[in-house]
Amino acid sequence: MKILSVENLSRSFGGIKANDNISFTVDEGSILGIIGPNGAGKSTLFDLITGYTKADSGKVHFFEKNIFGLSPDKISNLGVGRTFQKLKPFADQTLLENVMIGAFVKEQNIKKARDKALEIIDFVDLIEKRHHFAKELSTGQRKRLEMARAMAIEPKLLLMDEVTGGVDQKTIPSLVELIKKLKKTGVTIITIEHNINIIMEISDNVLALDQGKSIAFGSPKEIQKNKVVIDSYLGTFDAA
Amino acid sequence: MDKLIAAKSEPLWNTNNKVISIIVGLVVLLFVLPLVGLNSFYLHLFIMIFMHAVMAQSWNVIAGFSGQISLGHGAFFGIGAYATSFFYMEYGITPWISIFFGMFISGVFAVLIGIPMLRLSGHYFAIATLLIGISFQVVFQRWDLVGAASGLWITMTPEDSWIALQFHKSKLPYYYIFLVFFLISFFAVWVLSRSKLGYRLRAVRDDPQAALSLCINVSNYKIIAYVISAMIMAPMGSLFAQYILIIDPDRVFNIEISIIVLLITVLGGIGNVWGPIIGASILIPISEYSRIYLGGTGGAVDLILYGLILMIICVFRPNGLISFIPKDILERKKQR
Numbered sequence: 001m002k003i004l005s006v007e008n009l010s011r012s013f014g015g016i017k018a019n020d021n022i023s024f025t026v027d028e029g030s031i032l033g034i035i036g037p038n039g040a041g042k043s044t045l046f047d048l049i050t051g052y053t054k055a056d057s058g059k060v061h062f063f064e065k066n067i068f069g070l071s072p073d074k075i076s077n078l079g080v081g082r083t084f085q086k087l088k089p090f091a092d093q094t095l096l097e098n099v100m101i102g103a104f105v106k107e108q109n110i111k112k113a114r115d116k117a118l119e120i121i122d123f124v125d126l127i128e129k130r131h132h133f134a135k136e137l138s139t140g141q142r143k144r145l146e147m148a149r150a151m152a153i154e155p156k157l158l159l160m161d162e163v164t165g166g167v168d169q170k171t172i173p174s175l176v177e178l179i180k181k182l183k184k185t186g187v188t189i190i191t192i193e194h195n196i197n198i199i200m201e202i203s204d205n206v207l208a209l210d211q212g213k214s215i216a217f218g219s220p221k222e223i224q225k226n227k228v229v230i231d232s233y234l235g236t237f238d239a240a
Numbered sequence: 241m242d243k244l245i246a247a248k249s250e251p252l253w254n255t256n257n258k259v260i261s262i263i264v265g266l267v268v269l270l271f272v273l274p275l276v277g278l279n280s281f282y283l284h285l286f287i288m289i290f291m292h293a294v295m296a297q298s299w300n301v302i303a304g305f306s307g308q309i310s311l312g313h314g315a316f317f318g319i320g321a322y323a324t325s326f327f328y329m330e331y332g333i334t335p336w337i338s339i340f341f342g343m344f345i346s347g348v349f350a351v352l353i354g355i356p357m358l359r360l361s362g363h364y365f366a367i368a369t370l371l372i373g374i375s376f377q378v379v380f381q382r383w384d385l386v387g388a389a390s391g392l393w394i395t396m397t398p399e400d401s402w403i404a405l406q407f408h409k410s411k412l413p414y415y416y417i418f419l420v421f422f423l424i425s426f427f428a429v430w431v432l433s434r435s436k437l438g439y440r441l442r443a444v445r446d447d448p449q450a451a452l453s454l455c456i457n458v459s460n461y462k463i464i465a466y467v468i469s470a471m472i473m474a475p476m477g478s479l480f481a482q483y484i485l486i487i488d489p490d491r492v493f494n495i496e497i498s499i500i501v502l503l504i505t506v507l508g509g510i511g512n513v514w515g516p517i518i519g520a521s522i523l524i525p526i527s528e529y530s531r532i533y534l535g536g537t538g539g540a541v542d543l544i545l546y547g548l549i550l551m552i553i554c555v556f557r558p559n560g561l562i563s564f565i566p567k568d569i570l571e572r573k574k575q576r
Contacts, residue, residue, distance in 0.1 A: 090442065
């Protein structure tokens with residue numbers, strides 16, 4: 001079943017087409033990886049889907065519901081969670097408080113919200129840091145915080161913007177494992193990644209963007225062999 | 241798994257028995273103190289501390305919890321003052337009831353002001369609220385129904401009257417009335433800070449964009465905070481009017497009110513329920529003593545001192561005087 005259908009989504013900033021007629025679908029329970037060089041329009045696409053930026057035209061359906069033009073809070077309330085490329089933790093609050101704010105979406109009782117938040121924090125392997133302020137956490141830990149906070153709203157679809165970006169090489173494998181673990185819970189994931197090996201490892205499908213346009217969509221193997229993708233992004237990646 | 245079980249078994253709030261004992265002791269002391277001998281000046285001093293602590297607490301809700309710096313909060317103080325005085329003078333309604341009228345009217349104005357204003361943020365919101373505060377003063381200076389610039393002189397009862405909320409023989413009843421309101425407002429904000437609403441307001445304050453991703457309608461929550469804040473401020477205007485029995489626009493809509501509540505909160509610690517209490521306990525005595533020793537309005541020395549203290553705090557203790565208290569004593573930091 002299609003959880004997300006995007007049709008001809010476009011957005012321009014002045015004369016620059018940040019997203020130009022983007023279309024794709026995402027199957028429920030799958031991982032869609034989005035790749036593309038800097039400025040390809042990946043994060044803009046996330047902003048358009050989640051309502052942070054208003055699209056000029058196009059259609060976005062979450063399951064059967066048209067979510068085009070809805071505000072971000074309404075879209076998240078339908079079950080679309082997200083993380084941000086530029087991290088946005090609630091810096092002056094503890095990790096637990098950060099996740100509790102998400103947990104309050106489904107849990108009205110403060111004790112139940114706290115317990116649910118703790119379970120999610122344990123899931124992302126940060127239970128010992130629960131009383132640390134967000135500003136005291138490392139970049140990798142803050143990435144986990146954002147994942148945990150987004151998970152707390154019990155999303156059916158989770159959009160993750162460069163989970164492994166800006167973290168040290170040692171931390172990356174554990175974050176990749178976390179994404180795989182997350183997929184096993186049944187949540188559908190769309191992830192933006194620059195690390196092509198990670199995308200190929202975790203994705204069921206890959207969408208390649210370049211200069212605001214969709215240049216390819218398919219399985220990781222198909223993308224690796226796609227000449228347009230190789231020319232514009234992958235270079236001599238082992239498709240050669 | 242063991243760590244998760246241990247974490248879940250932690251108490252929801254860190255109840256520091258020593259701190260609770262100190263608080264209970266202080267509350268009891270505040271109730272007993274006047275009985276063991278407080279002269280009229282000290283009663284007045286405490287009344288002003290209680291009143292300003294509540295006003296600052298009100299400002300703390302909008303600024304400290306939801307992150308909107310309002311520079312026109314004195315408007316709600318004035319609305320409260322005029323509501324009780326007007327309804328008592330015109331219709332003989334006891335201030336005990338019209339206090340709620342003042343809260344309601346303030347709440348309505350907060351919604352009306354908040355809907356357009358809270359679309360603004362940062363400096364723009366602050367400047368807009370500053371102008372709103374001033375405009376209330378200007379309107380009331382010209383509004384004949386409420387006495388225009390002369391204001392309202394509340395008819396004095398021949399004897400002390402709980403119904404009319406007038407006490408001429410002693411300030412003691414006022415002391416206890418302000419104390420009770422002070423404790424209620426403190427407790428209400430304390431509960432708010434630990435509620436789902438409190439968590440969500442802090443999310444709006446810390447990062448509105450991230451808050452949106454957690455199903456939080458940022459605009460609505462800002463308005464909710466503004467309404468709550470206005471409704472805490474209004475009763476202080478009402479009680480102040482009953483305390484001095486004469487109100488005019490220059491007194492109850494003065495921009496200085498908005499600035500002082502800001503100074504008190506920032507001095508004590510913004511975003512913390514204890515901050516306004518600490519700030520008021522320090523700034524109000526400075527203001528009152530400078531008035532006594534320097535005459536009139538204190539020769540503005542109190543304002544110079546305010547500014548000096550504030551500069552020192554901003555440079556050395558940006559989180560306010562509350563930051564001198566060790567973190568493990570501060571309940572919120574270690575709750576859960």
